[in-house]
Amino acid sequence: MHIPDGFISTGVSMAANVVAVGGVGVCMKKAADTMEDKQAPLAGLVAAFVFAVQMLNFPVAAGTSGHLLGGVLATVLVGPWLGALCVALVLLIQALFFADGGLSALGLNIVNMALIGGLGGYVVFVAIRGVLPKTKSMVVLASAIAAGVSVVLASIGFWVEYALGGVGDVSLRAVFAAMVGVHALIGIGEGIITGLTVGAVMAVRPDLVYGARDLTPELEVRPAQPAVGG
Secondary structure, rough: OOOOOEEEEEHHHHHHHHHHHHHHHHHHHHHHHHHOOOHHHHHHHHHHHHHHHHOOOOOOOOOOOOOOHHHOOHHHHHHHHHHHHHHHHHHHHHHHOOOOOOOOOOOHHHHHHHHHHHHHHHHHHHHHHHHOOHHHHHHHHHHHHHHHHHHHHHHHHHHHHHHHHHHOOOOOOHHHHHHHHHHHHHHHHHHHHHHHHHHHHHHHHHHOOOOOOOHHHOOHHHHHHHHOOO
């Protein structure tokens, strides 16, 4: 999913940079307004986990491979705004230090994986949760389905960018079939990994899962009652 330098025209890449900067700016503002103290350390762990698993590829079909995007995983665990920032930070570090995705294409990758995959995937998660029973297991199921869908959404985002400024003579139909078809398979792996990870956190600390906050209401702090008798 990482787009290298020179694959999309300079004009489209620059436009994506503008969208990415604007989107990250909005996420920073929203995260600053809504972030709770307990989310900060978890966000660091989420970013580290997404970074690690994005470096691991798994075989898909016909010699192709895929890796976790992590957008829905991050947004379900720490919230849409902070989660998208986690993914954007991972992409920045990968581009700067590991040459995974080009610097000129960094905006494209942030748009596809952090904004479309992360925020768009979270919208799908919320929509699915709205029609499912309000239980912990349904949070896990919704996160898994949304994660799989988010990969396809991100691949469609790439196809639109290629349609607007792709460098090459491959037909749009062929690019669409290849990207969406392969990423539909990658989405299965994404959904499984996301569901397992969210399920593991739900099993031990459901209060840390942003996407399940309606199932774990805040404890009401009451003053201690004076002892009776004695």
